[in-house]
Amino acid sequence: MKATICGALLALSTLPLLPTPASASRTLKISHQPIEGLVNEDGSIIHYDFLNQRFTEQEASEIDFRRRKRDLSGAGSKRSQRECRDTKQQSDKSGRHHSLIGGVLGGVGGLVGGVLGGVGHVVDGVKDGLTHYVENGWMHDHKFGIVIAKAENEAADNEFLVDVSFGTPGQTLQMVLDTGSPEAWVYSPVCCYGNNHSSFDPAQSLTYLNRTVVDGKAVPAPPGTPGQDFNVAYSSGSATRGYVGLDTFAFEKGKFRVDGLPLALATNLTGSRRGRQMDGLIGLATGSGTQVPGGWTTAFEAMSQRGMLDETYLTATLVKSDRKTGRNGGGQYVFGEVDKTLLKGDVTWSKVLSAFFWAGYVSKINIDGLVLAEGQGNATNPIRFLVDTGSATISMPPVMAKAANAQIYGSYKTDSKKVQLPWLVPCDTGLKKYEAKLPKGQRNKALEITFGTEAFSLPIEDYVFFPQYPVPASEAGGRENMCYSAIQEGLSSFTLLGLSWIKNHVVVFDQGGPSLSERRVGFGKRRDVKYDV
Incomplete structure (x- = not known):
């Protein structure tokens, strides 16, 4: 969501600001x-996520953010799938890009911020108005069904990130939690920006399986069978292509695990995301909104349906960054209860x-x-x-x-x-x-x-x-x-x-x-x- 601002300000005379008309009563x-009418003429659901990307001249005429019809043909994807399964991790984790400008800006889509932190029933500890950890008096017991996901906001309120690990053993990535779309995807080892983003390597996970569709139903793929094609287009005009697998999502440094969730591995992206810190996106809209064949179950839906949460709540308490620096923001997501810290x-x-x-x-x-x-x-x-x-x-x-x-x-x-x-x-x-x-x-x-x-x-x-x-x-x-x-x-x-x-x-x-x-x-x-x- 960051915007590249090129060039110094020109030495032009400052024009007077236009006064605003007085408020009219x-x-x-x-x-x-009906809100269910939020679909395109061809019946496809309008996909509202991904913080407004910088508009090119072609995209400027498409500011209504309507979703483009998806291409599910997946041409060439089997080769990409084999490469993703056989290629070891390529990311340079030390080279994560923290630029505040460049890439995508403003409006439609996704938040997975911070570290999925502690489990919380308050004893006596609050630091800076937010949840503190066990050594300062917070109880941690996943039997309570409450998970706290700490959010990182170092990009001028443009991107709130959460640490989530995938697979067994867990591979931790910085993710955006997105209540505007249902699908979850991560960078694969062969995809894009390897020098400044981390990726998920399915070959290193003992629990990873490719997913395929049989008679319209999503099932684990037999050994040697590639994962089904994944092709999702977003309102900004960007798109994510790859293939779908199944694996474990783990929150709070791997202590809270949700097994067998669909996960797309991106092999190709369109639209610039190089300047963004995110390594992927976890959709938290309803799975019924997907157009991926075989359907989709989100992490939030799985936690709720499986009785893993004390209450079927997700609370977003996100803290804005410093206005001068664009840094030192954060906050948290809390699964399982209404977060009352603020x-x-x-x-x-x-x-x-x-x-x-x-x-x-x-x-x-x-x-x-x-x-x-x-x-x-x-x-x-x-x-x-x-x-x-x-x-x-x-x-x-x-x-x-x-x-x-x-x-x-x-x-x-x-x-x-x-x-x-x-x-x-x-x-x-x-x-x-x-x-x-x-x-x-x-x-x-x-x-x-x-x-x-x-x-x-x-x-x-x-x-x-x-x-x-x-x-x-x-x-x-x-x-x-x-x-x-x-x-x-x-x-x-x-x-x-x-x-x-x-x-x-x-x-x-x-x-x-x-x-x-x-x-x-x-x-x-x-x-x-x-x-x-």
Whole structure:
């Protein structure tokens, strides 16, 4: 999700920032549409993951993020499969690339952050507001069915990583947990960027088996049979190709094992991921959303269905990085309970109304007096939402994104094809001294989203995405010190809540018990976040 910003700022005269129109008190009425309608005309499911990739000129016209039809032919894949089985680990683990810019940026898809940490019932230990370890008073007993996955965030809130090990003995990789897609994949030894990413070598795992499909059912492949083809296209235009196997996923430094899960080994990638730290992705949307023949069971579904969790919850409590450096963020994912380490008050629940995604309806979206969406809804201003830990920004229907950015003082939409995302805002947005100098009546107000009767807000400072890296003035209409807005244009049918929203709240995903029948999403306010309303 990182963006390559090329060239120094040109010595152009600073143009005055365009004042934002005063807030208007108006409401846009809208009507319900089934979320199951989030499919392409050919019946394929729109794949919302992968943090918005930098748009090329060709991709710029495809900002609606619709999923491309997948090619499951897998031409040439058997050769790649043999190479992956027979080639030893090629990665240079010491050469992991930590660049904050370059590759993919902003919006649709995936989070697997940090070390899947301890098992937690509190005794007396909290450090920096987050779960501490056993030597400081936390109990660790997997019989409780609670697993804590510590997240690493050293990429300016662009990528939260979790250590997960695969196979026997375990091979540990840095993964993104993605609630916007179901499939899990890792780099294979023959794939891509071996000098700065680690990979999984199936030849070194005693428990690895290739997976094949017989009469429509996924089964372990007989010895010598290659794994079935894997070809997944993402909304950004990137794609992952390879083959599918079965193996063990292990969390919390190998202590919590989930056996026999499908795992794709990537032999080819399109779209630049060289600058990203991730070694793969673990999908946490519903397995029913896959188009891989034979189906897919996610790690979260398996934990829930097998009774491995105390409660069928996954809580994301992600901590934003330092605004100046883009480093020292983190947080955690907790499987098995509502994580209360930073929770302020109660969790507000919203019923999931999609068979494929963590998606439902909001009651209202507004900025001060401007109501972007409310009530029954319509096709232009829908009140449907989708929560995606694999997306960096908040993506709204174009009409709503335009109206929302118009409420941010000095916002500007660039038509340059050299930038990742079109909507820009002043990099100082949300800083006290900057806000104090704005004209009265035009000072920024917080975005609010109401679930049921409870309103949640986005801090004004988080209207800015990647504040450490201003867009060159030459690409911002001559305006200096402009950065990406956290609110961008997406599909016209719903609002996608990515990391810009998630990092400011406690977000709980509930499978509804082992039967996975009553799914819901919960939102809670944070003790460590300063809200502006």
